[in-house]
Amino acid sequence: MFRVLNQMFDNNKRDVERIVKTVVxxxxxxxxxxxxxxxxxxxFMDLRRRVTEGGETLDDVIVPAFALIREAGRRSIGKRHYDVQLIGGTALHQGRIAEMRTGEGKTLVATLALALNALEGKGCHLVTVNDYLARVGxxxxxxxxxxLGLTVGLASRDLQPHEKQAAYACDITYVTNSxxxxxxxxxxxxxxREALVLRADTPLNFSIVDEVDSILIDEARTPLIISGAAEKATDLYxxxxxxxRRLQKGEPAEPGKRAEATGxxxxxxxxxxxxxxxxxISKIERLLSLPDLYSPENMDKAHMITQAIRARELYQREKDYIVNAEGEVIIIDEFTGRSMPGRRYGEGLHQAIEAKEGVKIxxxxxxxxxxxxxNFFRLYGKFSGMTGTAKTEEKEFLDIYGSDVLVIPTNKPILRKDADDLVYRSRLGKYNAVVSEVAEMHATGRPILIGTASIDTSEQLSELLTQAGIQHSVLNAKFEAQEASIVAQAGRSGTVTIATNMAGRGTDIMLGGNAEYIIGESLETQLGVSRYDETVEAFIKAVSRQDPEAEALGMKIPGVTREFVGQALALQAATIEDRQRVRDLGGLHIVGTERHESRRIDNQLRGRAGRQGDPGSSRFYVSFEDDLMRLFANERVVGMMDRLGMDDSQPIEAKMVxxxxxxxxxxVEDRNFSTRKQLLEFDNVMSKQRDTVYAQRREVLLGPDNxxxxxxxxxxxDFVDMQLSVHAPADQNPDTWDIExxxxxxxxxxxxxxxxxxEALRGVSPAELQDRMLAAVADVFDARREELSPTMLNSLSRxxxxxxxxxHWKEHLHGMDVLRQGIGLRGYGQRDPFTEYKFEATNMFNEMIDNLKSDVTKFIFRMQFGQTG
Known part of the structure; x- marks a missing residue:
């Protein structure tokens, strides 16, 4: 009965069938x-005219557009869109989140929606998690x-402003989220206006976010911030x-066990x-000779001391950050394992970590x-995304972004076998078991991918594998330069690869390795030829097909010899042979060394095996010393293991575990969602203020002089009205007005x-007072225009x-930061912090607007211009 009901209410299946009928x-x-x-x-340009001049919609031309895009893919890059990819492209065009398994070709799918929406001529953005993926895509x-006659650009962070303007002016722009x-x-x-890099008319028209869950869920806990230097002493850190170091860490109070915290x-x-x-507190006050650590004048000191303790106890080197050769503290993305140069922890935490490590602050x-x-992506006219893991987060996507998730069928059946977790008493027991399994499987020749959650774990396992005599590669934030080549060859027989979180790596692991990547890399490094040159691409495709024309195509590339072509063909033949060997062995095997706090990250690691109908397998190893288990798992399970006398070599495979x-x-997912939701609630207050300020600013920047x-x-x-309301209120007797x-x-x-x-204003009516004052100011403004000239007055005004x-906006943001940091204390007074925040923020914003109008008035009438020449 339940199966019948599920089929009746399976909206995903019904939506897919509708797209197949109307589009595919x-x-x-x-x-x-x-x-x-x-x-x-x-x-294709004829379709553009039908949309921009003929009044047709994108939905009217989606079928011929997709047919042309598919044919362009077949002719230009040798890739024909599968039917399931047409379904994915339709979902993206509809502003939905497309969930597509790893290896299903999301990069190619995006071309459908991007090219279709580019017909409007308003610009489209493909948003990725890093520069490498943006450039390669x-x-x-x-x-x-x-x-198809479309222009495409890359807006990377190393471009000059005029180069970025050109990139964003293209029909399609590839760019990172940050x-x-x-x-x-x-x-x-x-x-x-000349300093703007985004389009002035349609800056945010349509976007597709790749690895959408990584960007809009995992990274959404941290806002984007542009900062400037503040005047604050750093040597105190x-x-x-x-x-x-002279303080003692204690244990918190436990209800019913310990009445007070220790240390x-x-x-x-x-x-x-x-x-x-x-x-x-007493010890700090004594050591610093302070009467009261939490007095208003010492609040900065209290904050810096708290951050120093957080840096010492809660942020670990090689896990949360690394220190590079130049002595810079570089944050590690906890979700992708990548380093994030240029990003810094806020509120003095980064400085506290620098002091802890003894590097320059x-x-x-x-x-x-x-x-x-x-709030940023909600500014887009239309927004969509794609990833391998999104359905479990559909409610959040729907609530916050208004986008539902469509699960796209795989092109071929999934053959991967996912084994049950093995749970060990200690981390050491778990690592020993991992090494034993890797050694046993490595002996058969199967490729193995070991996923870790931190650099520290990857290096510990690397040392253990080295001791066991197992050759392997390590991929983490310290070795990002070799990332693509390591991942591309991780499917070769006998290969063992250790990698921190595999989310968004962007390179498929192909069984038997990827000869095309090696050939392309050789052409770039040895001959300085781009692998994406049309002739080079044709040559590489011919080699991959073992086409006899490969030699003739290779000879058209400067510097390529017959010997190079022969080596390329031999490499491809060996790859094809190895691919079958790996398939016969069972495909790529995934070993997870720890459960991530998000199930999606675990699924992304698993998804690296079993692409496009390949065989594969996976298993996770867990210990009760892992952070996730230590902080959140049930302690009764550990007690049970102790009572049963189980040692480090004995794993548990039980439903209870x-x-x-x-x-x-x-x-953890619930806690993180609450964090994101709270961040959004507070930012929504700021968002309304930001929209008001940015809209007025844009009007000033782009509007005509009048x-x-x-x-x-x-x-x-408005400034005049403010002064009248303060000194000569309309609801008071004119005799009480303070004209002086x-x-x-x-x-x-x-x-x-x-x-x-x-003095002549005394005794007049409120309406007449206002009229006289505004008229006097208007006369002065007219005189100012005549004094400066209309052109100069307009330039001055802008x-x-x-x-x-x-x-004023900068100062307001600083005030909002201070308010946000301290608003939680209102809860102790039985007041809702969020309600208090909205009330205070509104008052601060209104005060900022009043001060803004006062300063604009003063500058317009007081600014003097020196004579030159």
Missing amino acids: QPVNALEEEMKGVEDLAAA MEEMGLLYRT ELGFDYLRDNMAQS YVYAKLI DYTIDEKGKQVHLNESG ENENQTLATITYQ TGAIERAQAR DVEESTEGMIA ALQAAMLDAIPQLEGYDF YVLLQTVDQ
């Missing part, structure tokens, strides 16, 4: 006709786009790093927080612009009113507005 089958019907089209670019698919977000923030700090401080590993006890930063990924692991992961002048006059009029104070305030901002008769908005 009609596209297939056009395939032979498209093979006869001589000029694909002309045909753009180069691999660039020939396909150009065959660089795109920072470009948006920088554009909203630009001082001229060294002092406090030494001081905390000078306790830590909360789950929440990554530190709590100073009374003894610790960089200056503390002040926020100049910030936005969360959630598996259930404990799943519950632990679910609790609009800028109107904005300026409007602010000056009004005069002082007006002259302070507008000295040109020096000769105005303020400059003053932009500078003043930026300065």
